[in-house]
Amino acid sequence: MRARHTLLTSVALGALLVTAAVAPAGATQTADAPPEPSLTVALDADGDARVTLVSTFDLTDESxxxxxxxxRTNETARDAYRARYTDRWASVANETANRTGREMAVTNSSLALSRTNSTGVAAFSLTWEGLATVEDGLVTLDEPFASGFDPDRQFVVVPPEEYQLESVSPGPAISSDSRLVYAADADLDGLSVVASTTTAPAGTPAPSPTATSVGTTGGSGPGVGAIGALVALAAAGLLAGRRG
Structure with missing residues (x-):
């Protein structure tokens, strides 16, 4: 199963983790089903975004x-992982800023770990300042996800609060006024998501999957390759170096 990974693989890789919607470290185990692995970009009206990566791990073995x-109970270790992978995401943001000419920064990272029965859930979240462009009431998300980004889990885009989706390309597996959900392994080449401050009449459907893209750039960029590597790291080695 692609979404669940062996927990203690790849000692050398360490761990990148991400999201805000799961229980914090030390939370009590519940009988609820664990969340699906995902990478979520929640946009703000000023172009900043809260980026959240959720990974799940198979904990069937007692060790x-x-x-x-x-x-979960070792604050020092959690802080070390959080700082390490915040630096790696910051490097991706710097590469993207250099390619696009926009100012970007990574701030306010957090890490949350929880367990649902035999599944561990790792949630790492950060604020990516300047990720989207803002112009004439339009918020546009494209780079670094528009150039060769191949998600290995659900990729979710959430428009700013009280904004409506204006243009979406390529089309997602699921769309609504509140979010776009792309399936794992979706082809996101040329991704463009445009949201507008204009309020749509009640009952107006989300843009069709064939909506025209706005402001995309083609080709392969270093930022996207680095994001893919970070997601893989998160899945590969959460507890690397902590065996025994």
Whole structure:
């Protein structure tokens, strides 16, 4: 199963983790189903975004459960992982800023770990300042996701609060006024999501999957390759170096 990964693989890779919608470290185990692995970009009207990566891990082995629970209660270790991967996302933001000519920065990162039965959930979240462009009441998300980004999990885009989707390309698997959900392995080449401050009449449907893109750039960029690598790292080695 692609979405669930062996927890203690790849000691050398370490761990990148991300999101805000799961229980914080130390939370009580619940009987609820774990969330689906996802990468979510929640846009703000000023072009900033809250980027959240959710990864799940198989904890059927007792030693894996012990290791995961140990990390949940070890604030020093969690802070070290959070700082390490915040720096890596910041590097991606810097590369993207250099290519696009826009000012960008990564701030306010957080890491949350929780466990649902035999599944561990890692949620790493950060604010990416200047990720989207803002002009004439339009917020546009494209780079670095428009150039060769191939998600290995759901990719979700959430427009700013009280904004409506104006143009979407390529079309997602699921769309609504509140979010776009792209399936794992979706082809996002040329991604463009444009949201407008204009309020749509009640009952207006979201843009069709064939909506015309706005402001995209083609080709392959270093930022997107780095994002893919970061997502892979998150899935590969959450507890790397903590075996035994």
């Amino acid at each position: 894996q459960q012990v290791a995961f629970d140990d990390l």
